[in-house]
Each structure stands twice: as C-alpha cells, then as structure tokens.
Amino acid sequence: MQNTYAIGIDVGGTNTDMGLVRDDATIVARRSIPTSIYTQLEPYVRDIMEQIKEMVAEGDKEKGTGAIALTDLTGIGIGAPNGNYYTGCVEWAPNLTIKGLLNFEEEFHKYVDCPVVLSNDANAAAYGEYVYGGARGMDHFVMITLGTGVGSGIVVDGKLVHGFTGTAGELGHNILIPNGRQCSCGRKGCLEAYTSARGIVQTYVELRQAKGTPAEAANHSDWIGADIADKEITSKMIGDAANAGDPLAKETYAMVGEWLGLACANACTFSAPQAIFLMGGPTKVGAPLLEPLKKSFEANLLNIYKGHCSIYMSHLKANEVAILGAAALVELKTN
Amino acid sequence: MQNTYAIGIDVGGTNTDMGLVRDDATIVARRSIPTSIYTQLEPYVRDIMEQIKEMVAEGDKEKGTGAIALTDLTGIGIGAPNGNYYTGCVEWAPNLTIKGLLNFEEEFHKYVDCPVVLSNDANAAAYGEYVYGGARGMDHFVMITLGTGVGSGIVVDGKLVHGFTGTAGELGHNILIPNGRQCSCGRKGCLEAYTSARGIVQTYVELRQAKGTPAEAANHSDWIGADIADKEITSKMIGDAANAGDPLAKETYAMVGEWLGLACANACTFSAPQAIFLMGGPTKVGAPLLEPLKKSFEANLLNIYKGHCSIYMSHLKANEVAILGAAALVELKTN
Numbered sequence: 001m002q003n004t005y006a007i008g009i010d011v012g013g014t015n016t017d018m019g020l021v022r023d024d025a026t027i028v029a030r031r032s033i034p035t036s037i038y039t040q041l042e043p044y045v046r047d048i049m050e051q052i053k054e055m056v057a058e059g060d061k062e063k064g065t066g067a068i069a070l071t072d073l074t075g076i077g078i079g080a081p082n083g084n085y086y087t088g089c090v091e092w093a094p095n096l097t098i099k100g101l102l103n104f105e106e107e108f109h110k111y112v113d114c115p116v117v118l119s120n121d122a123n124a125a126a127y128g129e130y131v132y133g134g135a136r137g138m139d140h141f142v143m144i145t146l147g148t149g150v151g152s153g154i155v156v157d158g159k160l161v162h163g164f165t166g167t168a169g170e171l172g173h174n175i176l177i178p179n180g181r182q183c184s185c186g187r188k189g190c191l192e193a194y195t196s197a198r199g200i201v202q203t204y205v206e207l208r209q210a211k212g213t214p215a216e217a218a219n220h221s222d223w224i225g226a227d228i229a230d231k232e233i234t235s236k237m238i239g240d241a242a243n244a245g246d247p248l249a250k251e252t253y254a255m256v257g258e259w260l261g262l263a264c265a266n267a268c269t270f271s272a273p274q275a276i277f278l279m280g281g282p283t284k285v286g287a288p289l290l291e292p293l294k295k296s297f298e299a300n301l302l303n304i305y306k307g308h309c310s311i312y313m314s315h316l317k318a319n320e321v322a323i324l325g326a327a328a329l330v331e332l333k334t335n
Numbered sequence: 336m337q338n339t340y341a342i343g344i345d346v347g348g349t350n351t352d353m354g355l356v357r358d359d360a361t362i363v364a365r366r367s368i369p370t371s372i373y374t375q376l377e378p379y380v381r382d383i384m385e386q387i388k389e390m391v392a393e394g395d396k397e398k399g400t401g402a403i404a405l406t407d408l409t410g411i412g413i414g415a416p417n418g419n420y421y422t423g424c425v426e427w428a429p430n431l432t433i434k435g436l437l438n439f440e441e442e443f444h445k446y447v448d449c450p451v452v453l454s455n456d457a458n459a460a461a462y463g464e465y466v467y468g469g470a471r472g473m474d475h476f477v478m479i480t481l482g483t484g485v486g487s488g489i490v491v492d493g494k495l496v497h498g499f500t501g502t503a504g505e506l507g508h509n510i511l512i513p514n515g516r517q518c519s520c521g522r523k524g525c526l527e528a529y530t531s532a533r534g535i536v537q538t539y540v541e542l543r544q545a546k547g548t549p550a551e552a553a554n555h556s557d558w559i560g561a562d563i564a565d566k567e568i569t570s571k572m573i574g575d576a577a578n579a580g581d582p583l584a585k586e587t588y589a590m591v592g593e594w595l596g597l598a599c600a601n602a603c604t605f606s607a608p609q610a611i612f613l614m615g616g617p618t619k620v621g622a623p624l625l626e627p628l629k630k631s632f633e634a635n636l637l638n639i640y641k642g643h644c645s646i647y648m649s650h651l652k653a654n655e656v657a658i659l660g661a662a663a664l665v666e667l668k669t670n
Contacts, residue, residue, distance in 0.1 A: 138499075139499070140498050140503075154605065154606075156491050156496050156498075157492075157496075159492065161491050161492075161605075161606050161607075162607070163475050163491075163606050163608065164473075164474070164475040164607050164608055164643060164644070165639065165643045166607075167607055167639050168475075168607035169605070169607075170604040170637060170639070171604055171605065173637045174601050174604045175600065175601055176513070177513060178511070178512060185637060185638065187635065187637070262510060262513060265510065266509050266510055267605075269506055269507075269508050269509045270489065270496075270503065270504070270506065270509070270602075270605045270606070271489075271496050271605070272497070272498025272499050272501075272502055272503035272504075273498065273499055274499035300510060300522065302505060302520060302522070303520065304500065304502050304505070305500065305502070308499060308500045309499070
C-alpha cells in the first residue's frame with residue numbers, strides 16, 4: 001500500500017514549526033520560521049508555503065518517492081492558539097503578533113486545493129494521540145496538556161468535540177475550586193490556576209512562605225535554600241527537587257496531583273472516556289505527580305466509572321506532538 | 336406525508352408509563368402499569384407488550400389510521416434508571432424490584448423486530464428535547480434534570496454522548512465543591528448534594544438552624560414557624576415560600592441558583608453547548624431560582640462562551656417528557 005502525506009503546522013507565538021508527515025506517524029521533513037516578525041497574515045502564509053514547497057519538492061527520501069505534488073497531499077492541518085475549527089480562523093490570539101480575526105483556511109487555499117483544517121493546539125494534540133499515538137482505537141478519551149496554561153481536547157465517538165462555538169474543550173478553565181486562586185482568565189479557581197507551570201510555582205512559593213525552607217532542603221537541589229527570587233523558580237526546578245527528595249517540592253506536586261486527579265474524575269462524569277492522556281512539561285516529573293494524581297482520581301471517581309478509565313502519559317514525543325497533532329487534524333475532514 | 340409512530344416507555348421504580356407517540360410530538364395513547372410488583376423481567380415485559388398491543392390495535396383515532404401493525408412502529412424507546420445504550424440492559428438499578436443485569440432489548444425482541452433503544456431517563460429527556468422540544472436544530476446542548484437526584488444528558492453533534500461505558504452524562508455527580516456536602520453516592524461535594532430536591536431542603540434546614548426562623552416568616556407560608564420536622568419539608572414547600580417572599584426560602588433558592596449557575600458555566604468548558612435546558616420539580620419555582628442562576632452563570636462563564644450559550648426551561652410538558660424522551664431515543668438508531 002502506498003503511503004499518504006499531510007502537512008502539520010504548529011503556530012507558536014515565537015516560532016512556527018511545520019513538517020511533512022507520513023501516515024505511519026513519521027515526520028519526514030521539518031522546518032521552522034519565526035512567527036513574531038510578522039504583523040500580517042498574507043506574508044506569513046506565503047513564507048510558510050515556501051517551506052512547504054521545499055519539503056514536498058524533496059519528497060520522502062526514505063521511501064524514494066521523489067517530489068510529492070502539492071495536489072497529492074491529503075491536507076494541511078494547523079494547530080494554533082484560538083484556532084476555530086468551524087471558521088478556519090485564528091480569533092484574536094493574544095500571544096500572536098498578527099492581530100485580529102485571521103482566516104488561515106482562506107489564505108492557504110490561495111496556494112492549495114486540499115483540505116486545510118485548523119484547531120487549537122490542545123485539540124491538535126488530542127487528535128494526534130488518536131491518529132498516531134496511544135489513543136488509536138479509543139473513540140472516547142480526553143487529553144489534558146499542562147504547560148504555561150492548561151489546555152484540553154475531548155474526543156467523543158472518534159471525533160473532536162468542537163461544540164457550538166468551535167471552542168469546546170477548555171478544561172483548564174473549568175472552575176475546580178469555587179472562589180479559589182486567581183486565574184489568568186480573570187476568574188477564580190480554574191484548573192489552570194493550580195496545575196499550569198505557573199500554578200505549580202505559585203503553590204511551591206506559598207508553601208515556602210507558610211512553612212519556610214526545611215533545613216535539610218539544601219541537600220536536594222542547590223537552588224533550594226539559596227537566595228532565589230520567586231520569579232526565577234520554574235516548575236521544572238521544583239520537579240527536579242521533588243525527585244531529589246525535597247519535601248516542599250514533593251508536597252507541591254502532591255497537591256498538583258490531587259487537583260488534577262479531581263479534574264480527571266470530573267471529566268468522567270461528562271463523557272465517560274476510556275482514558276485520559278496527559279502531556280506537557282510539568283508531567284515529566286513522573287512519580288511525584290502521577291502517584292498522587294492516580295490516588296486522587298480513584299478517590300474522586302464515581303463508582304460506575306471505576307475500572308473503566310485509565311490515565312496515561314501521551315505516547316508521542318514532546319518534540320513531535322505539535323506537528324503530528326496538526327497533521328492529524330486533516331483526518332477530521334477526510335474520514 | 337404519512338405520520339410515523341414510536342413507543343416510548345418510562346421505567347420508574349413505582350410505575351411504568353408508556354405511550355404511542357406520533358412524530359409530531361403527540362402522545363396518541365398512554366398506559367401505565369405498576370413496576371414494583373415484578374421481580375422478574377420476563378413477565379414485566381410481557382405485560383408491557385400487552386399494553387402496547389392494545390394501543391397499536393386502537394391506532395391513532397385523530398388521524399383515522401385504524402390499527403397500526405407492530406411491524407409499522409419505527410421502534411421502542413425505553414428510558415430507565417441505569418439504562419445502558421450500548422448493551423440494551425438495565426444494570427443493577429437500585430430503585431427497581433427486578434434485580435440484576437436486565438437485558439431489556441433482548442426481551443422486547445421476542446415480540447418485535449423494530450429497533451429497541453434504551454438509555455437512562457435523563458438522556459431520554461435530553462433527546463426528547465432535541466427531537467420534540469426546544470432543542471430542535473441544536474446540535475450541541477446539555478439537559479440537566481433536577482428531582483430526587485440530579486441527572487443530565489449531553490448532546491454533541493446531534494448525538495447523545497454515551498461515552499466508553501454507555502453511562503456518560505452524570506453531571507449530578509460532578510464534584511462542584513471539593514470536600515463539600517455529603518452526597519448519596521458516597522462522595523462529597525457533588526452537584527446533586529446541592530441542587531437535588533433533597534439538597535434544597537438540606538440548605539433550607541441548615542439556614543434555619545443557623546439563623547432561626549425570621550419573625551415575619553409565618554406570614555409567608557403557614558408551615559413556616561409551625562413546629563414542623565425537617566423531614567416533612569419539601570423543596571416545593573420551600574419554593575412556594577420563596578415566591579411568597581420568605582427570606583430564608585429565597586436565600587435557599589438563591590444559593591441553589593448560584594451552585595447550578597457555576598455547574599452550567601463549567602459544562603460550557605467541556606462541550607461549548609448552544610444551550611443548557613433545565614427540567615424537573617425544583618425548577619418550577621421560577622424566578623427565585625432562575626434569576627440567581629443566570630447571574631451566577633454569567634459571572635462564572637469563560638469569556639469566549641459569553642453570548643453563545645443560553646439557559647432555557649424544557650419546552651416539554653412535565654407529564655409528557657418521560658414518554659416523549661423515551662420515544663425520541665428511537666431516532667438514535669433510525670437516523
């Protein structure tokens with residue numbers, strides 16, 4: 001059977017990464033251009049298309065395809081902040097230098113006739129897991145992405161849930177604790193305020209203020225006990241310290257795990273997923289997060305879901321998920 | 336155009352109501368048999384079928400159809416506690432006298448060849464709203480039913496969300512307030528613990544214990560201020576008192592509205608519905624519930640959903656929704 005190829009584009013605030021993706025989940029070629037030098041959509045898409053044309057011209061050397069015609073692509077998938085599946089537009093994304101309502105789909109269709117499919121990055125990650133990763137064959141699952149923010153993508157009956165607005169799946173802004181911690185969205189108590197990288201640092205800082213740095217802590221990580229400003233602390237530093245045995249760092253991730261486990265249990269009451277996948281920097285800490293998370297998940301799970309939903313880490317590589325996820329979106333319009 | 340007919344069956348703990356439903360949302364005939372006298376599925380379904388045979392034999396007099404053949408029915412839809420759409424079984428429903436794993440679909444197929452479709456009662460109510468009620472044409476909405484418990488049905492892309500297990504849509508057991516009020520499910524802080532009929536009474540009783548009955552209260556409802564035991568108070572009595580101006584009763588429903596509004600806002604982060612419908616006894620109180628509910632909903636709603644989701648009362652009549660909802664389920668397997 002002959003392979004098929006799609007383009008996946010990950011629109012980030014700083015860089016735009018793209019790749020030529022073979023249907024066996026291999027990124028055959030990849031390119032990157034800066035995003036933040038653009039203030040207009042037209043030159044931005046023109047320059048992306050230049051890169052795409054180069055990639056397809058070179059083709060898939062491993063398979064000896066020779067040049068691949070643009071018309072032979074199954075489609076172009078784009079994962080972008082505030083990307084709306086229905087309209088094909090990026091809608092006033094705060095972290096992009098190109099402002100306003102941006103009709104990506106229309107702009108790309110000046111160059112190609114294949115499907116151009118846009119969604120937000122967390123939805124793309126979820127669908128990447130479905131098409132290329134650990135969720136293959138799972139028609140009901142949830143992806144939660146931890147990073148600067150907390151995103152999510154929800155798959156029901158094998159399709160991404162986009163909702164009436166095209167912007168469904170914002171579990172990061174599900175209010176976990178009424179009148180809780182201030183969230184960047186302006187509301188209080190959102191999951192993101194507790195389990196994003198920023199939320200993790202805030203928990204650590206609050207614990208340190210309340211309890212002081214334990215005397216033995218300096219043994220675990222050289223920054224602990226040093227005169228470090230709160231804003232220089234990262235979730236990764238806390239994660240490393242947790243794995244080195246630092247009690248405050250461990251307590252921090254235990255709390256994050258407890259919150260995230262509750263959020264996962266609540267997600268089950270909605271779509272009764274077969275699995276919840278996690279990805280993103282803060283999940284890399286491993287056991288200090290995952291053990292309390294799974295414990296909290298089981299404790300908070302409604303009886304009828306027990307034994308029917310598992311929590312997994314994304315099976316896709318961190319440096320591939322964005323491009324694979326974007327490319328996977330094409331399947332939404334071709335299947 | 337000729338009309339089509341389906342059977343809708345509402346399996347309740349005490350009675351089983353059924354009707355012959357015309358596709359214009361008219362219940363042409365209805366019957367009821369007691370449920371609680373049965374301990375076996377076989378005689379129960381046999382007796383239901385007797386009633387169905389009578390109804391179809393009489394046909395639709397208004398339209399002058401004469402007898403309708405069982406083979407001309409579009410299907411039999413069944414709304415039942417713990418009804419599983421995938422398996423066609425009722426799974427260990429605590430409030431039924433017929434115990435165990437009950438294969439309704441198989442049992443009915445001894446009598447008919449048409450589709451037999453089973454789901455839980457809240458899912459049936461949601462789909463009834465979609466096929467016959469106020470959600471016609473809405474491909475993304477949520478139904479929340481308030482009663483002894485709190486149920487929900489979620490429609491995404493025009494289909495009921497059943498999830499991996501067949502038991503999705505249990506928003507009554509979404510944990511609204513971590514470590515909150517004890518819920519009948521054994522966990523704490525579920526929406527049901529706050530907004531079911533029982534939860535409403537509990538809130539009133541707690542307020543009365545904390546604040547005492549206000550001196551002027553006896554003017555509003557004759558039971559207030561009387562020596563009434565907590566367990567004799569109903570959510571309807573509190574609702575009537577709220578509408579009569581009793582301050583504790585008004586405060587009770589204001590709190591219920593605030594909780595329910597938060598739950599509705601949280602539901603939006605999942606499926607971005609176009610509307611959230613409410614039904615059930617406690618919603619009949621009207622303004623004392625709906626005004627604080629809508630205020631809380633707006634206050635707790637993530638910005639991107641503002642203006643895109645409305646809260647409505649079910650458009651179906653209280654004494655018809657269960658049968659219409661059950662009959663509507665047939666559409667899931669015929670469309």
